[in-house]
Amino acid sequence: MKPDPSHSPLRRLQRAMEAHVYRKTLRDLVNRLRHGARAPLSDMAIYPRPRDVTHALVAPKGGQRLRRQHSGLVLGGAWDRNRIAVENDIKLASCRMRWVEGADWAETPIYRRQLEEIAQGRAPDDCRSREDMDRRFAMLDRVFAETKARGRMLDMEELPEFHYRRAHGATLIHVGRDGACLRGGGGAHRFAIAHILDLPEMPAQLGVVHPDAIRDGHLERLGRSSLRRDPAGAAQASPSA
Template sequence: MAHIEKLSHPYLDLKRAIEAQVIRKVARDKWNVFRFGEDAPLSDMAIFPAASEVTQSLAGKSIVTRRRRQISGKVLGGSWDKERRDLVGNTKLESCRMRWVDGADWEETPQFQSMARKIAEGEQPDDCRSLADLRSRYARLDIIFAEARHRGRLLRMSELPDYRYRREHGATLIHVGHDGACLRHGGGAHRFAIAKILDLPEIPAQLGAIHPQAIRDGHLARLRVSRFDS
């Protein structure tokens, strides 16, 4: 039977656990295992789509686009996955291409400029309170990109030295549609951009919502296998 993680998982911060809705997710996991057995999707579980197969994002408004990471592992029928848009023109992805492919300075990219405006207006995008914070954040992204290019893969969240969440929470969020399509919407945009630009053979991603048809047709079983597992 699929492993159900207990609430004693070492979250360092109760506030984080509440925000991530861990109690609700544990209940969801138990219900999923009851319905699907050992093939059940679990909240915050890792899936490993190839970068080349993620070409669209969810469009329109639904419970999935509203709740994002909170909906991780939820089996959701219906038509929520049918309204899609191509990823071409995505601001974060195109800004990363400008930097890592074209060699532009971060300050020239629309994403950096948008965040700088927010800081000037008193906001704290991605916990950046100043332009110095923002430049430091993007310098760290340059390091992650260089390491991923050298390594040929992105590290999983559990491989990061300061990681304090459960499973693959915090990674690129990927939802799985009825046809097995891997659909973007939610967090982890820069990690996703790194994977796309380097055309990595897999993206260690956090499962979002999944359509029951994708489980029945074996798409989840395929996506949960990492090419780098020995």
């Protein structure tokens, strides 16, 4: 059997560089020194209630967009004031059309937009053809049905084909000063599934966190899951590491 190239030392190094793991490791150390036991971990899992996530974070004009590479960054200031309502998100609206109203994917605005992007030579969601899109949307239908039957969203560590480090790859959520959970980029369809099903919580990847949210215990609260259980059967009381 040939070795899996994705597990080669070179690929692991490449993946670590792409995820900014070395910078994040240093960030974790600095956070621990500054904030003690309440310090955030880069790529840690948090568990917000999906319908409590009412806004998405946007970059100020001319400002930097906060991405996965900034996970665990403690950032003061007014960055968490720059937000828009998630109800305006094209993917959430399209998923609602499909799974609530019963529309075909081809009738949704996200389908039409991605077709246009492919025609322009782009690859939205790694799709390079209409056939790729149809396969991806069929997969989303399966994930929606499975999640509905299960009653919860799987953590990234329960998805070995996607899992890399802690909650990296899950819906990116930034935490504002008052504990408000603000959607970042990535994981839009996972968020839409959890939101439409009105799940009690969803696993998310921590983005940037305001220091007031640490001080006032909001991050600690979000790091606890009411659904996950450890191997001994006790409810999980701390973020996944």
